[in-house]
Amino acid sequence: MDLTQTDRDIMEGLQGRAAADALGLVLRFAQAVGAERLLPCASAHVDGCLYHGQASLDFVERFVALKGRVKVATTLNVGSVDLIHPELFIGDPALGAAGKRLMEAHVELGCTPSFTCAPYQTLLRPKFGDQLAWAESNAIVFANSVIGARTNRYGDFIDLACALTGRVPDYGLHRTENRLARVIVELSGFEDADPDQAGGIAVAAGLIVGRECGSTIAAITGLPRSTSEDDLKALGAAAASSGSVAMFHAVGLTPEAPDLATATGGFDAPIVARLGPADIAGILARLSTVADGAPLTAVALGTPHFSLTEFERLMPMLDLAPFSVPVYVNTGRHEWGQLMRDGRAARLEAAGVTVVVDTCTYVTAIIRDLSGAVMTNSGKWAYYAPGNLGVDVAFGTLADTMLSARAGRVVRA
Amino acid sequence: MSLRYLVAGSAEGPVLALAEPLSFWGGFDSASGKVIDRFHPQHGACLSGSILFMERGRGSSSGASVLAEAIRLGTAPAAIILLDADAIIATGALVAQMLYRIDCPVLAIGERTEWQSLSALPRLVIEAGPDAVRITQPA
Numbered sequence: 001m002d003l004t005q006t007d008r009d010i011m012e013g014l015q016g017r018a019a020a021d022a023l024g025l026v027l028r029f030a031q032a033v034g035a036e037r038l039l040p041c042a043s044a045h046v047d048g049c050l051y052h053g054q055a056s057l058d059f060v061e062r063f064v065a066l067k068g069r070v071k072v073a074t075t076l077n078v079g080s081v082d083l084i085h086p087e088l089f090i091g092d093p094a095l096g097a098a099g100k101r102l103m104e105a106h107v108e109l110g111c112t113p114s115f116t117c118a119p120y121q122t123l124l125r126p127k128f129g130d131q132l133a134w135a136e137s138n139a140i141v142f143a144n145s146v147i148g149a150r151t152n153r154y155g156d157f158i159d160l161a162c163a164l165t166g167r168v169p170d171y172g173l174h175r176t177e178n179r180l181a182r183v184i185v186e187l188s189g190f191e192d193a194d195p196d197q198a199g200g201i202a203v204a205a206g207l208i209v210g211r212e213c214g215s216t217i218a219a220i221t222g223l224p225r226s227t228s229e230d231d232l233k234a235l236g237a238a239a240a241s242s243g244s245v246a247m248f249h250a251v252g253l254t255p256e257a258p259d260l261a262t263a264t265g266g267f268d269a270p271i272v273a274r275l276g277p278a279d280i281a282g283i284l285a286r287l288s289t290v291a292d293g294a295p296l297t298a299v300a301l302g303t304p305h306f307s308l309t310e311f312e313r314l315m316p317m318l319d320l321a322p323f324s325v326p327v328y329v330n331t332g333r334h335e336w337g338q339l340m341r342d343g344r345a346a347r348l349e350a351a352g353v354t355v356v357v358d359t360c361t362y363v364t365a366i367i368r369d370l371s372g373a374v375m376t377n378s379g380k381w382a383y384y385a386p387g388n389l390g391v392d393v394a395f396g397t398l399a400d401t402m403l404s405a406r407a408g409r410v411v412r413a
Numbered sequence: 414m415s416l417r418y419l420v421a422g423s424a425e426g427p428v429l430a431l432a433e434p435l436s437f438w439g440g441f442d443s444a445s446g447k448v449i450d451r452f453h454p455q456h457g458a459c460l461s462g463s464i465l466f467m468e469r470g471r472g473s474s475s476g477a478s479v480l481a482e483a484i485r486l487g488t489a490p491a492a493i494i495l496l497d498a499d500a501i502i503a504t505g506a507l508v509a510q511m512l513y514r515i516d517c518p519v520l521a522i523g524e525r526t527e528w529q530s531l532s533a534l535p536r537l538v539i540e541a542g543p544d545a546v547r548i549t550q551p552a
Contacts, residue, residue: 024511025507025508025511028507029500029503029504032419032420032498032500032503032507032519033419033498033500033503034498047474047475048478050475050478052443052475052478052479052482053478053479053482053485053486054482055478055484055485055508055509055512055513056478056481058485058512059481062512135474136473136474137472137474140474152500153474153500153501154500154504155474155475155477155478155501155504155505156474156475156477156478156481156504156505157477157478157481157504157505157507157508158477158500158504159474214434214471215469215497240472240473241436241472241473243471243472244434244469244470244471244472244499383452384439384473386451387439387440387449387450387451388439
């Protein structure tokens, strides 16, 4: 390992015992991944606030006891409880208390209490080329693919260790030569799809990229022209659910892929999947565990956290008939603050929408009635919730979910 | 063979080879040690104490916490033998070692035929550290 003077200073305790202790973990991690040196990082996004058991708490309390402070701007991913609306948590109180302490302990280390899986939307948008130590699979994919910042798939613990030292191992996607596409996923027949359909197409493309490409970077061609940044967010989240995807190129849409030749660096990449309308429809149909017409008990939106643009799309859909099942929307507290200020929070509440912040309905006990199916427009929610919550799921576009929330059963626009 | 260790330690146990990669977060229950991903072909299998063969990592970065917690609870695999190195799995095992001094060695084999032939053996002994990495059958 090629250590700089900064690394040696941290190791010798000149930046405190917590930083020295954390650097020990960063260096053992660097050895494991084959990095030869460390780089300074611009920011960290820490995914350690979701309580997974005593180990989560033991790790962060170790650094609190050593009086640690993060050395770079550090945002926090979702926790187990909504600290602004704690009454929404209906799980085991001991679990709720441990989850709350975990969130607070991270703030004591100097992390920003953002509690969002989408810090890139408003709070801490990295710049093209920034070196990052980010965790949370959807945030990693978004930062690399949609922004062109550079991070590997850092997990819980190592993200905080990088934040406490301001150092990140130089390997993988931090290096230009590792960011080129090596395979192609080709879509055809979707160029003119409407914005509502584009959401579902992005989810299906993401699921296939995850399944077929694993951690190999794919260049996706043929996405609809109407594909939005929110759709790319959904694509990345789905890809990182079905595979260990850290980055993709959407040709013509993402910054390192103005055209296919740039995305691949001229490499003759094989086409690993060709998808037409029937394939996409089949992939999306398999996400649902219930048939159309099945009764619903809730609708869950905002996985990853709803952006202000997504709220803009949702608002006009509230003015129709009242909902017959609860509608939950996860978002960041920063976005929620904006909704409070501009009056949209009140309109959402009046329409029967429960806005959930700081956490997410697929990782914690928020949805009260799980006796029927839950409908979502999120590939990630559909992928994980049946395992996490033991619930049936129906996948649809945003318009489908709103129609179904009124009908109380699965219907399609 | 490009065998190397990601996390040092010793272990012995029965081999359990996963047909597909597993996301520890969302796919594995640290309380019971079982696979809970309904899409996984080995849904319901118990991984506790096994020498787990898994091609590569998968899914959410929270997998590291779930693995560390399982190691603390004694429900984790005894060792994890990957084909390709995975940082999230390595982190979970490194942190359990740091906090609880319990070893769950993690190795990357790097070569498919070797990984496959080892995964077909009934029981293995793993010794991994800076001086040597050994995968042997018990005497």
